[in-house]
Amino acid sequence: MVAVERLVGAYNTWATNGASEVPEWLKDMRSGAIARFESLGFPNMKQEAWRFTSVAPIAEGSFEQAKPPARIPTLEEIRPFLLLEAGYRLVFVDGFFQRALSTPFFDDVQSLAHVVTHRQDLVRQHLGKYAATEDRPFSALNTAFVNDGAFVHVPAKATIAEPIQLLFLASGKPAVTHPRNLVVLDREARASIVETYASLSHGAYWTNSVTEIVVGEAARVDYHRVQRESPGAYHVAATQTHQGRDSTVNLHMVAFGAALARHDIGAVLAGPGGRLILNGLYLLASQQHADHHTTIDHAADHCESHEYFNGVLDDKSRGVFTGRIIVRPGAQKTDSKQTNNNLLLSTDAHADSQPQLEIYADDVKCTHGSTVGPLDPRALFYLRSRGIGEHEAQQLLTYGFAAEILGRMEVAPLRAQLDGIVRGRLAEQ
Amino acid sequence: MKQGKGLLEVKGLRVAVAGNEILKGVDLTIRDGEVHAIMGPNGSGKSTLAQVLAGHPAYTVLAGTAKYEGKDLLDMKPEERARAGVFLAFQYPVEIRGITNSYFLRSALNALRRERGEAELDPIDFLQFLEQKLRAIGWDDSMMNRPVNEGFSGGEKKRNEILQLAVLEPRLAILDETDSGLDIDALKTVAETVNKLRAPNRSFLIVTHYQRLLNYITPDVVHVLADGRIVKSGGPELAHELEAKGYDWLRDAAMVS
Numbered sequence: 001m002v003a004v005e006r007l008v009g010a011y012n013t014w015a016t017n018g019a020s021e022v023p024e025w026l027k028d029m030r031s032g033a034i035a036r037f038e039s040l041g042f043p044n045m046k047q048e049a050w051r052f053t054s055v056a057p058i059a060e061g062s063f064e065q066a067k068p069p070a071r072i073p074t075l076e077e078i079r080p081f082l083l084l085e086a087g088y089r090l091v092f093v094d095g096f097f098q099r100a101l102s103t104p105f106f107d108d109v110q111s112l113a114h115v116v117t118h119r120q121d122l123v124r125q126h127l128g129k130y131a132a133t134e135d136r137p138f139s140a141l142n143t144a145f146v147n148d149g150a151f152v153h154v155p156a157k158a159t160i161a162e163p164i165q166l167l168f169l170a171s172g173k174p175a176v177t178h179p180r181n182l183v184v185l186d187r188e189a190r191a192s193i194v195e196t197y198a199s200l201s202h203g204a205y206w207t208n209s210v211t212e213i214v215v216g217e218a219a220r221v222d223y224h225r226v227q228r229e230s231p232g233a234y235h236v237a238a239t240q241t242h243q244g245r246d247s248t249v250n251l252h253m254v255a256f257g258a259a260l261a262r263h264d265i266g267a268v269l270a271g272p273g274g275r276l277i278l279n280g281l282y283l284l285a286s287q288q289h290a291d292h293h294t295t296i297d298h299a300a301d302h303c304e305s306h307e308y309f310n311g312v313l314d315d316k317s318r319g320v321f322t323g324r325i326i327v328r329p330g331a332q333k334t335d336s337k338q339t340n341n342n343l344l345l346s347t348d349a350h351a352d353s354q355p356q357l358e359i360y361a362d363d364v365k366c367t368h369g370s371t372v373g374p375l376d377p378r379a380l381f382y383l384r385s386r387g388i389g390e391h392e393a394q395q396l397l398t399y400g401f402a403a404e405i406l407g408r409m410e411v412a413p414l415r416a417q418l419d420g421i422v423r424g425r426l427a428e429q
Numbered sequence: 430m431k432q433g434k435g436l437l438e439v440k441g442l443r444v445a446v447a448g449n450e451i452l453k454g455v456d457l458t459i460r461d462g463e464v465h466a467i468m469g470p471n472g473s474g475k476s477t478l479a480q481v482l483a484g485h486p487a488y489t490v491l492a493g494t495a496k497y498e499g500k501d502l503l504d505m506k507p508e509e510r511a512r513a514g515v516f517l518a519f520q521y522p523v524e525i526r527g528i529t530n531s532y533f534l535r536s537a538l539n540a541l542r543r544e545r546g547e548a549e550l551d552p553i554d555f556l557q558f559l560e561q562k563l564r565a566i567g568w569d570d571s572m573m574n575r576p577v578n579e580g581f582s583g584g585e586k587k588r589n590e591i592l593q594l595a596v597l598e599p600r601l602a603i604l605d606e607t608d609s610g611l612d613i614d615a616l617k618t619v620a621e622t623v624n625k626l627r628a629p630n631r632s633f634l635i636v637t638h639y640q641r642l643l644n645y646i647t648p649d650v651v652h653v654l655a656d657g658r659i660v661k662s663g664g665p666e667l668a669h670e671l672e673a674k675g676y677d678w679l680r681d682a683a684m685v686s
C-alpha cells in the first residue's frame with residue numbers, strides 16, 4: 001500500500017508540475033490510468049496470472065521517478081548496444097529521448113512526446129487502444145506516466161528497408177522509467193524493428209514499458225525485442241499487437257537480463273487471414289526469474305498463429321511461461337500451434353509451463369506441447385561419438401536450443417547480430 | 430585373410446545394461462582392411478556390441494577387453510575413440526534440435542582435424558569439401574541446412590549416417606543396420622560408399638539382417654551373434670545359409686555345445 005501511495009503521490013506532483021503541456025485527452029487518459037492503478041494496487045501471488053511471480057522486490061523498492069540523465073553518453077558508449085549501423089534509430093536514456101544519438105525520420109520515426117502534439121490525430125486514434133489496463137496494474141501505471149517513447153508509423157504500401165532500432169538505455173540509477181511505444185503500420189506497409197533494453201552500468205532500476213503495435217490490412221512487421229537489462233534490474237513490460245485482415249506479424253522475443261522480469265505479450269488477430277509467429281527465447285542463470293505471460297486472441301476466422309518459446313535455465317534461475325490461446329466464437333479454420341521447451345542446465349533451475357486453451361469454435365486446429373528437462377543424453381552421446389568433446393557437445397546442444405528460435409528470424413542482419421549476442425551470453429555460463 | 434595385424438581385438442567381452450547381462454563373452458578380431466558382417470536374431474546384442482565399442486555410457490563392461498590399434502579401447506571416452514578413427518553409424522540416429530547438419534558435420538570434422546594436427550576448415554572450405562561427398566550420396570545442400578535428422582525420413586537418417594561416414598573417413602566403421610529401411614537405390618548408394626571407402630587401412634563391422642546388402646558388399650567374415658555370444662563364424666556363404674535356414678538351427682547348435 002505504501003508503495004502504491006508513493007507512486008500516486010509522485011504522479012500528482014509530476015502531473016501538476018512537469019507534465020502539463022499536453023493535450024487534454026492525454027491528461028484524461030493519464031488521470032484515468034492512475035485511478036485504475038490506485039484501485040488495482042500491485043499484483044499478488046494469489047492472483048492466477050501472478051501465481052509464480054512475486055513483485056515484492058519492485059513494490060518494496062524505492063524507485064524515484066527518473067530524471068534526465070546528468071551526462072549524455074557518447075555514440076561510442078552506446079555503440080555496443082546498437083545492432084546495426086544503418087537505418088533509423090531512436091535512443092532513450094532513462095526514458096528520455098536523445099535526439100543527438102538518434103536518427104529519426106520526419107514525423108514517422110520519432111519520439112512519442114514529439115508526435116503527441118505534431119500528429120495528434122493519429123496518436124489519439126491508437127494510443128492506449130490496445131494494451132489493456134483494466135486488470136493490468138503495471139500497464140495502468142505506465143499509461144498514467146505516459147510521456148515519451150518510440151513512435152513508428154509506416155504509411156500505406158510503404159516499406160522501410162533497413163530495420164529500425166529502438167534503444168532504451170538505463171544509466172543504472174535506482175529509478176523507474178515508463179517507456180511507451182506506439183508502432184502503426186498502415187495497409188500493405190512493411191517494416192522490421194528491434195526494441196532493445198540495456199544498461200550502461202550495473203544497477204537496480206525498474207523499467208516498466210508498454211508497446212502497442214497496430215498492423216493494418218495485408219501489412220507485415222518483423223518485430224524483435226531484446227531484453228538485456230542489468231543483472232540487478234527489474235523489468236516489467238507489456239507488448240500488445242493488433243492485426244488486420246491478411247496481415248503478418250512476426251514477433252521475436254529474446255530475454256536474458258534483469259533479476260526479475262515479467263513480460264505480458266498479447267496478440268489479437270482481428271481480421272481474417274492474419275498470420276502470427278510469436279517466437280521467444282529466455283536464457284537465465286544465477287537467481288534470475290523471468291515470467292512470460294502470452295495471450296493470443298483469435299478473434300477472426302482463417303488465422304494462423306505459431307508460438308514457440310524456448311527457455312535455457314542454469315544455476316538457481318526460474319522460468320515461467322503461460323501460453324493462453326483464445327479462439328473466439330466464429331473464428332473457424334483457426335490454425336494454432338504452441339510449444340514451450342525448457343532446458344534445465346542445473347538441478348536447482350526450475351521451469352513452470354502452463355498452456356491455457358480457451359476454444360469457442362468447433363472447426364479449428366489447435367495443438368500445444370511443453371517439455372522441461374536436462375540435455376538429452378542420447379544427443380550428447382551422438383555428438384561425442386563424432387569426436388566432439390563433452391563440454392563442446394553440451395554447449396552445442398544448448399546453443400541448438402537457442403538457435404531453434406533464432407533460426408526463425410527472417411531479417412538476416414538482425415538474426416546474425418542476435419545470434420552473436422546469444423552465443424556471447426551462453427559462453428558466460 | 431588371416432594376415433595383417435588386429436585393428437580391433439575383443440576378448441571375452443561381457444556387457445550389462447540396466448542390470449541385465451546382454452553380451453556374455455564375445456571374441457572378435459578385425460584386421461586392417463577386413464569387412465566383417467554380424468547377423469543374428471533381434472535382441473541378441475548386436476547393437477549393444479556396436480554401442481559399447483563406440484563408448485556409450487549406459488553400458489557396463491563386466492569383463493573382457495577390447496583393444497584398438499593395441500590400445501585399451503574401453504578406457505577411452507567416446508570422443509577419443511572417434512578421434513582415433515572409430516565411427517558408429519547408429520541404428521537409430523538421433524535428432525539434434527537447432528543445429529544444422531552442415532554445422533554439425535563441420536564441428537565433427539574439425540574435431541578430428543584438430544586431433545590430427547590439421548587446420549580447421551572454415552564454412553566456405555568445408556562446403557567445397559562437402560559438395561563431392563553430397564553428390565556421391567545423391568543429395569543437394571538443402572539437407573545440410575536442416576537441423577540434424579529432425580524430421581528426416583527413416584531412409585534419410587540412414588543416408589545421413591553414410592554421409593558422415595564419407596566425411597569423417599574413419600579407420601574402423603561400425604554400421605548398425607544402416608541398410609534397414611532403405612529403398613533399393615539408397616541401399617546401392619550405401620554399398621557404393623562403403624566399397625569406395627574400402628582400403629587396406631580401413632575396416633568395417635557391418636550389422637545387418639539381410640543378405641541383400643552383402644550382395645553388394647562382399648564381407649571377409651560373417652558372424653552370427655545369438656544370445657550374447659558369437660555362435661558361428663564363416664565366409665560370405667554363411668550369410669546365404671542364414672537367409673535360407675534362419676537362426677534356429679544355430680541356436681540349437683549353441684545350446685548343444
Ligand SMILES: Nc1ncnc2c1ncn2[C@@H]1O[C@H](COP(=O)(O)OP(=O)(O)OP(=O)(O)O)[C@@H](O)[C@H]1O
Nearest residue numbers: 446447451469470471472473474475476477478487
Ligand atoms: N538401455 C537398455 N535398457 C534395457 N535393456 C536394454 C537396453 N539396451 C538394450 N537392451 C536390451 O538388450 C538386448 C539386446 O539389445 P540390442 O539392441 O543389442 O539387440 P540387437 O541384436 O541389436 O537387436 P535388433 O536386431 O532388434 O536391433 C535386448 O533385449 C534389449 O531390450
Ligand SMILES: [Mg+2]
Nearest residue numbers: 475476477520
Ligand atoms: Mg540393433
